[in-house]
Amino acid sequence: MAAELTVLGGFTLTDDARAAISVSSTTRRLLAYLAINAREVGRISMAGIMWPDATESHAAMSLRTALARMDAPTRGLVHVASASLRLADTVSVDLRSSHALALRLLPAEGSAIAADIAPAAVAALSEELLPDWYDDWVLAAAEDWRALRLNGLETQSRLLMKDGRLPEAGVAARAAIVADPLRESGQAALIKVHIAEGNQSEALRVFDRYSSLLLDSLGLAPTPLLSVLVRDMSA
Incomplete structure (x- = not known):
């Protein structure tokens, strides 16, 4: 069957x-x-x-x-x-094909194809594994999947930017942020998209929102690598 x-x-x-x-x-x-x-x-x-x-x-x-x-x-x-x-x-199984997609997007692999940055590919990496299931074996697998797809989404955003497809790059970056709002690399990906679009105010808004979230959640400030992206805008 x-x-x-x-x-x-x-x-x-x-x-x-x-x-x-x-x-x-x-x-x-x-x-x-x-x-x-x-x-x-x-x-x-x-x-x-x-x-x-x-x-x-x-x-x-x-x-x-x-x-x-x-x-x-x-x-x-x-x-x-x-x-x-x-x-x-x-x-x-959708997880297996999406897992293979995410592996192709790992920098070390370097074997991404055009279909790997299509809208359907971004959507495939935007989904959680069995949300609202709380078995230990599901939670462990879901965390592994989350870590892998975050890397994939950020790579998709970078490749889409390189291809000049800025709105799609923003979709991938936002999906990475939804998956892990505290992860700085996802925030950086979205800031870079806004800068490439010429939307400095949006880039600053993302940075300020992330700074507040990071301070409230962990008592930390963004790293210099992120701050330098918007340094000249806020001067």
């Missing part, structure tokens, strides 16, 4: 005709975990993570029961082996 599994911005599961597939809460958690872990997952490990308060034998039984209760079409989304599980090859 071909399907598309979305975990960025929320959980959705659709078939190859883009019709929504309804699944139980337990199945949703199982599929989400397999989506986040691209490799095969040991059954014992997965059972312990899904049912952390149960004994090993009860957790293993709960996993067997959950798999058995999947209806026939949904069961085909999971490749079940004697000791491991993984998503079937026919299931596409």
